[in-house]
Structure formats: C-alpha cells, structure tokens
Amino acid sequence: MDANLRLWRAEGQSFFQRFLLWTDVLDPLLLLKSSDEIKRARLLIQMKENTQSEPIYNNQTRQAFLLSLSSVHPDTNDIIPVLFRPPAFTPLTLPWVIFSSLQHSAKSTFFFQFVFHTYTTSFTLLNGNGTPKAEEYSLQQKQLLFGLGAISYAACVGAVPLVFMDRYTLKSPLTELIVRKLLPAPLLGLTSAFTAAMVRSPEFENGIEVMDRNGKVVGVSRNAGEKAVRETALSRAVLFGTTFFLPEVLVHFVQRAKLVKNPRALAAVKMVLITSVLAGMVPVSLSMFPQCGEIKRADLEPEILSSTEETELFYNRGI
Numbered sequence: 001m002d003a004n005l006r007l008w009r010a011e012g013q014s015f016f017q018r019f020l021l022w023t024d025v026l027d028p029l030l031l032l033k034s035s036d037e038i039k040r041a042r043l044l045i046q047m048k049e050n051t052q053s054e055p056i057y058n059n060q061t062r063q064a065f066l067l068s069l070s071s072v073h074p075d076t077n078d079i080i081p082v083l084f085r086p087p088a089f090t091p092l093t094l095p096w097v098i099f100s101s102l103q104h105s106a107k108s109t110f111f112f113q114f115v116f117h118t119y120t121t122s123f124t125l126l127n128g129n130g131t132p133k134a135e136e137y138s139l140q141q142k143q144l145l146f147g148l149g150a151i152s153y154a155a156c157v158g159a160v161p162l163v164f165m166d167r168y169t170l171k172s173p174l175t176e177l178i179v180r181k182l183l184p185a186p187l188l189g190l191t192s193a194f195t196a197a198m199v200r201s202p203e204f205e206n207g208i209e210v211m212d213r214n215g216k217v218v219g220v221s222r223n224a225g226e227k228a229v230r231e232t233a234l235s236r237a238v239l240f241g242t243t244f245f246l247p248e249v250l251v252h253f254v255q256r257a258k259l260v261k262n263p264r265a266l267a268a269v270k271m272v273l274i275t276s277v278l279a280g281m282v283p284v285s286l287s288m289f290p291q292c293g294e295i296k297r298a299d300l301e302p303e304i305l306s307s308t309e310e311t312e313l314f315y316n317r318g319i
Helices: 003-011 015-025 028-032 035-047 059-071 086-102 106-126 136-167 173-182 184-199 201-206 222-256 263-286
Strands: 208-211 217-221 292-296 312-316
Touching: 003 015, 003 035, 003 059, 003 292, 003 312, 015 059, 015 086, 015 263, 028 059, 028 086, 035 059, 059 086, 086 106, 086 184, 086 222, 086 263, 106 136, 106 184, 106 222, 136 173, 136 184, 136 201, 173 184, 184 201, 184 222, 201 222, 208 222, 217 222, 217 312, 222 263, 222 292, 222 312
Parallel strands: none
Antiparallel strands: 208 217, 208 312, 292 312
C-alpha cells in the first residue's frame, strides 16, 4: 500500500479528520514545489516508513506528506501534472464556474461549460484509480472517446434550456426564474457527476485492485470500482450543485433586503459568494468519503473471497 493511502487510512477515519487534512493538502503554495523537491519528500517518507502508522509530530515529515498527497498518484507513484494536482482545482475551475453562472446566451454558456467540463474531466481522469487493467492503447482510446462524448453532452445539456427559451421567445418572469435561477444548479451537479462516471467507467468495468490491512493486493474487484466511481461522482455533484445553488439563494435574499441596489455591485457580490462557496465546498466534497476506501468482505466477488480471510479490504477511491 502506498504511503499516501496509509496516511489517509491512519488519519482520515472521520469526516472532520479528512477535512482538516484536505485544507492543508489544497494549499496553492504546494504547486510551486519542483519535481526534485517532490522526489526528496517521497524519499524522506520512505525512510520514515516504519513510523507512518503513528501520529506525525515532526514538521518536516508532515510537510513531506502534504507535498506527496498533493502531487503524487498513489497507484502509479507518478508526479501529477501541475495543472491537475488537487491544489490547482479551485483556482482553475473558479473562473469557468463564474462565467457559466452569468447565463448570457446559449452559445457562451455552451463554450464556458465545455471548457469547464474539459478541465474537470481531465482532472478526474488523472486523479482516478490507476489500476484498471486492459490493453493500454484500447483503454486510453476508450477513456478519450468517453471523455469527449461526456464533455460535449454535458455542455449541450447546460445550454439547451437557454436555446429553448430563446427559440420560442419565452421571456416571462416564471420562465426566467426557472431557466436562469433554478435549473443551472441541478444541471451542473448532474452533468459533473455524469462526466466523472463516464471517464472512470473502466474502473467498474475492469475492476480495481483491493488490498488487505498490510497493503498486499488480494484481487481485482469490479464492485470496489463501482463503489469508488459512485462516491466520486456523488461528491462532484454535491460540490458543483451547491456552488451554483447557494450563491443564487443568498443573492436573492440580498436583493429582497435591498442591501445592494447597483447591478454591478450585485454582480460583484455574487462573484464573491461563488468564490467563497467553491473554496469551502472543495474540501467538504473531497472529505465526504475516505480516500482509502473500505469494502466489506460480503460485497466482494466470490473469486476474491477465496483468496483472503480479511473482513474488510481497502482500495484507492481516487479524486
């Protein structure tokens, strides 16, 4: 079992523990670290391997773990490209979330959501479980096709309500309320979950590796893969659904209370709210489920049951 997963298993048992750890891992300053620094951090962790199950009191060791968690894939041990590391997720999705929330026209909404889903889908692919086994070319080709299809579909779904409203000149206050205020949040949440599930579909089709408490791989489980993808898709839906919905509700109350009357000032308030909600919801959504996922023995396939007596097995859920 990789050191990252061992740390998540040791210090990520509860939501509150995971949340506190994620707030440190998501520090944007970690993006400034070089590949050599990351490699030195991994080497330090390997040297401390015998004490990883104990609480981390040494600041140097803790900083090495934070850099490892933010930069290294636990299945492949590869350094993740800087733009797709967890600390880069909030800064790079924020502009596209704000642009998508403006809802100016169908064409601009399609473009902004296409770019948004392209980034989030790529992020999901590079941070998913890295153990599905298939012919390398066919697996990559399938993920690319599924990803492009899911991105295009999600962007179209986001723009369709505006196309429908403009085409049939439905400009009543009720239509404006539904299309511009109520629909965007659930649509973005559902399409974000959809793209995450599609690009990671090989995990529940081919299965992912499951390990015992000692980190020994005991088999490849499709059930574990399905659980990992389902949890990640749900967390993505909660993240972006809330990020769209909550600022709209708060802006509505600000308008009703007449706290801000200038349209530009109101737009600025909305941008601040979206930024605040997204920044808070990213660690919340990532903490919803353990990174080192657990699956009960009874939920595994028969061929795995015959190879171990463990009551619980573990796997990398991915991000």
